[in-house]
Amino acid sequence: MNEILDAIKNVSIKISQTIKYADLGYSQNQNATGDNQLKLDVLSDEIITTEFSKIASIKALVSEEKDEVLMLNENAKFIIAYDPLDGSSLVDVNFAVGSIFGIYENELKPECLVAAAYSVYGPRLELVICEENNQAPCLYRLDMGDKFAKIKELKMAEKGKLNASGATQKGWSKTHASFIKSLFDEGYRLRYSGAMVADLHQILLKGGGLFSYPATSDCVNGKLRVLFEVLPFAFIYENAGGATTDGVSNSLLSIKVEKTHQTTPCFFGSRYEIDRLKSAYNV
């Protein structure tokens, strides 16, 4: 596991450097969920694939930017599911973006998720790593010697004040629209950039709140990808004392994974906000 976490640190440094000067144009392709692929998406995926291909304990790679699972070492036990550059369409306006990693043991199921991490490429390069279940995630920051210094353990507040309300509002259900309005009526502040890594990082570090990307009339299964976006963040949030749901079950970590590029409605936050959402959704 340590060599995988070290590889995540290495690729985060390489991708953060690449972002600064790379060509921001689009490739000729779309990924498996229909997003137009930026050359930077492909480049970031190549950086990660090259680094992880050196590690004998990795059985396979599953990437938002690869249609199929990439088998590496048949008898190894770790499967890494990752989004190489989440929010990449915002690099052209210089917003914070990031990479997301889920480390699964033997099978791509929530109960096999043994660690999770994400990087944030912003004014500073930061990493959040949750090394095992039932252990608090930790924040790391790249120091002047190009080493990741451990900053602190992350714990979600019981209740926050930030509301990151995603998806096209005209497609929201009446239930969702009235629930989100009730939070704003309570004085919550809108904080939504369009990059889930940055939005979830802010809520995790700034004392809590709610991130929501619901089902909508045009996206009934939501937009965010289960294996390499939703489950890694659910693992990190719940181990930080937060809560999650898909609006039907009690936790995102009880989702049944049926397809590699499966999407789901998803809600992450402090306990108070998720409890309020669950009662609004009759979970």
Ligand code: P6P
């Ligand atoms: P919308 C970025 O493309 C992403 O996958 C997530 O990082 C982000 O939360 C979401 O899509 C934003 O989607 O529909 O609000 O632009």
